[in-house]
Amino acid sequence: MTANKASDNHTHDQVFDDDIRNIIDNEIKRQQENIILIASENFTSQEVIRTMGSVLTNKYAEGYPGFRYYEGCENMDSVEEIARQRANKLFGSNYCNVQPHSGVNANMAVFLSVLKCGDKILSMNLRDGGHLSHGHKQNFTGKYFEIHTYSLDPDTEMIDYGAIMKQAKIVKPNLIIAGASSYSRTIDFSKFREIADEVGSYFMADTAHIAGLMTSGLHPNSVGVADFTTATTHKTLRGPRGGMIIADKKYGGLIDKSVFPGIQGGPLMHIIAAKAVAYKEALEETFKDYSRRIIENSKTLCQNLKDEGFRIVSGGTDNHLFLVDLTSRGITGIEAADLLASVGLVLNYNVIPYDKLTPTITSGIRIGTPAVTTQGMGTAEMEKIGEYISTALKNMENQSVLSDIKTKVKKLAGEFPVYSNMNA
Numbered sequence: 001m002t003a004n005k006a007s008d009n010h011t012h013d014q015v016f017d018d019d020i021r022n023i024i025d026n027e028i029k030r031q032q033e034n035i036i037l038i039a040s041e042n043f044t045s046q047e048v049i050r051t052m053g054s055v056l057t058n059k060y061a062e063g064y065p066g067f068r069y070y071e072g073c074e075n076m077d078s079v080e081e082i083a084r085q086r087a088n089k090l091f092g093s094n095y096c097n098v099q100p101h102s103g104v105n106a107n108m109a110v111f112l113s114v115l116k117c118g119d120k121i122l123s124m125n126l127r128d129g130g131h132l133s134h135g136h137k138q139n140f141t142g143k144y145f146e147i148h149t150y151s152l153d154p155d156t157e158m159i160d161y162g163a164i165m166k167q168a169k170i171v172k173p174n175l176i177i178a179g180a181s182s183y184s185r186t187i188d189f190s191k192f193r194e195i196a197d198e199v200g201s202y203f204m205a206d207t208a209h210i211a212g213l214m215t216s217g218l219h220p221n222s223v224g225v226a227d228f229t230t231a232t233t234h235k236t237l238r239g240p241r242g243g244m245i246i247a248d249k250k251y252g253g254l255i256d257k258s259v260f261p262g263i264q265g266g267p268l269m270h271i272i273a274a275k276a277v278a279y280k281e282a283l284e285e286t287f288k289d290y291s292r293r294i295i296e297n298s299k300t301l302c303q304n305l306k307d308e309g310f311r312i313v314s315g316g317t318d319n320h321l322f323l324v325d326l327t328s329r330g331i332t333g334i335e336a337a338d339l340l341a342s343v344g345l346v347l348n349y350n351v352i353p354y355d356k357l358t359p360t361i362t363s364g365i366r367i368g369t370p371a372v373t374t375q376g377m378g379t380a381e382m383e384k385i386g387e388y389i390s391t392a393l394k395n396m397e398n399q400s401v402l403s404d405i406k407t408k409v410k411k412l413a414g415e416f417p418v419y420s421n422m423n424a
């Protein structure tokens with residue numbers, strides 16, 4: 001079959017380009033047969049996937065509902081309006097922008113709205129859990145702003161608010177960022193607010209990872225506390241890949257202009273529609289229970305590995321992820337992650353606080369439970385996964401043990417099927 005299939009009467013998830021279809025089929029199989037423990041990944045609903053695959057992708061809609069630079073945007077206005085209303089309800093906000101294509105874009109738009117080149121940002125050190133877009137030297141933030149970073153307390157491996165207050169008084173930042181990619185503890189946004197007020201700085205909470213836990217009431221809400229809250233929609237929120245910004249409506253004009261025309265052109269309307277679908281799902285009572293189970297699973301798996309003798313950064317977790325320090329085991333993060341992937345346990349190697357190894361090697365691995373919880377796995381399965389991880393890491397040279405684990409992992413994954421109607 002060739003060319004334009006727009007007139008074909010097929011379901012959304014059928015792709016007829018053989019090369020691409022084969023890859024999609026392989027990826028469906030990979031997601032079904034492995035156990036996904038990457039803290040930033042999830043299985044979005046088929047409703048979200050169908051919406052992303054809709055004709056909304058065809059439409060240019062530069063601008064915002066009520067004022068667009070293109071004709072024919074009446075349906076785009078409706079979809080963006082619904083997305084905004086649902087997002088505001090979910091986050092308890094009076095303004096949001098749902099157009100950022102990604103988490104980094106959301107952050108970038110906030111920076112563009114209140115900072116100028118050379119301004120000072122105070123953010124969490126990357127090595128301690130911060131994100132590239134908070135000031136890494138290769139990132140635009142590192143090139144255009146003066147970056148100062150705060151570290152975790154070396155003993156507790158938790159945020160030391162007193163130390164940040166002292167540092168902020170010296171640095172006098174224009175913007176303070178709270179939020180991280182690999183911090184397993186509750187963040188006290190009100191303490192960051194106090195620090196920002198003390199030094200007269202803006203305060204942005206990057207809730208990319210924890211947004212779904214936050215809207216479920218399982219993490220303190222940054223909305224109404226931070227000046228700006230950014231989030232991704234594809235991690236614990238379980239929606240399509242994308243970003244969003246929430247702020248008080250007094251900043252609405254500034255933020256809207258920073259997103260478009262500041263850093264983006266036409267919004268991805270199919271993604272905005274899929275965000276609306278995900279917000280609706282996240283507003284359901286069952287989503288709160290889902291979020292609760294993510295944390296329960298994370299704590300169970302974390303405790304299991306602790307009982308097996310692994311050192312957990314900060315000693316535990318309050319959220320959907322935790323870090324395992326492999327230093328005393330004599331293996332690096334990348335060796336462990338590669339080995340675990342070979343038996344079907346997919347996670348990522350990660351720097352740990354004060355890591356002596358580089359980010360491409362690392363001393364740790366990061367483990368997260370949003371995806372396995374979406375699959376329906378509970379604490380009993382976490383015990384099994386903990387056993388598989390520790391047995392594999394303690395028997396790295398033993399091919400028969402590893403092959404036995406691989407069989408068990410595949411069996412366990414198969415007991416909690418995802419996207420089973422999508423099989424080729």
Ligand SMILES: Cc1ncc(COP(=O)(O)O)c(C=O)c1O
Nearest residue numbers: 102103104131180181206208232
């Ligand atoms: C804290 C934080 N902010 C921003 C992002 C960037 O999101 P994206 O990959 O959608 O640009 C991430 C992604 O992992 C993140 O962890």
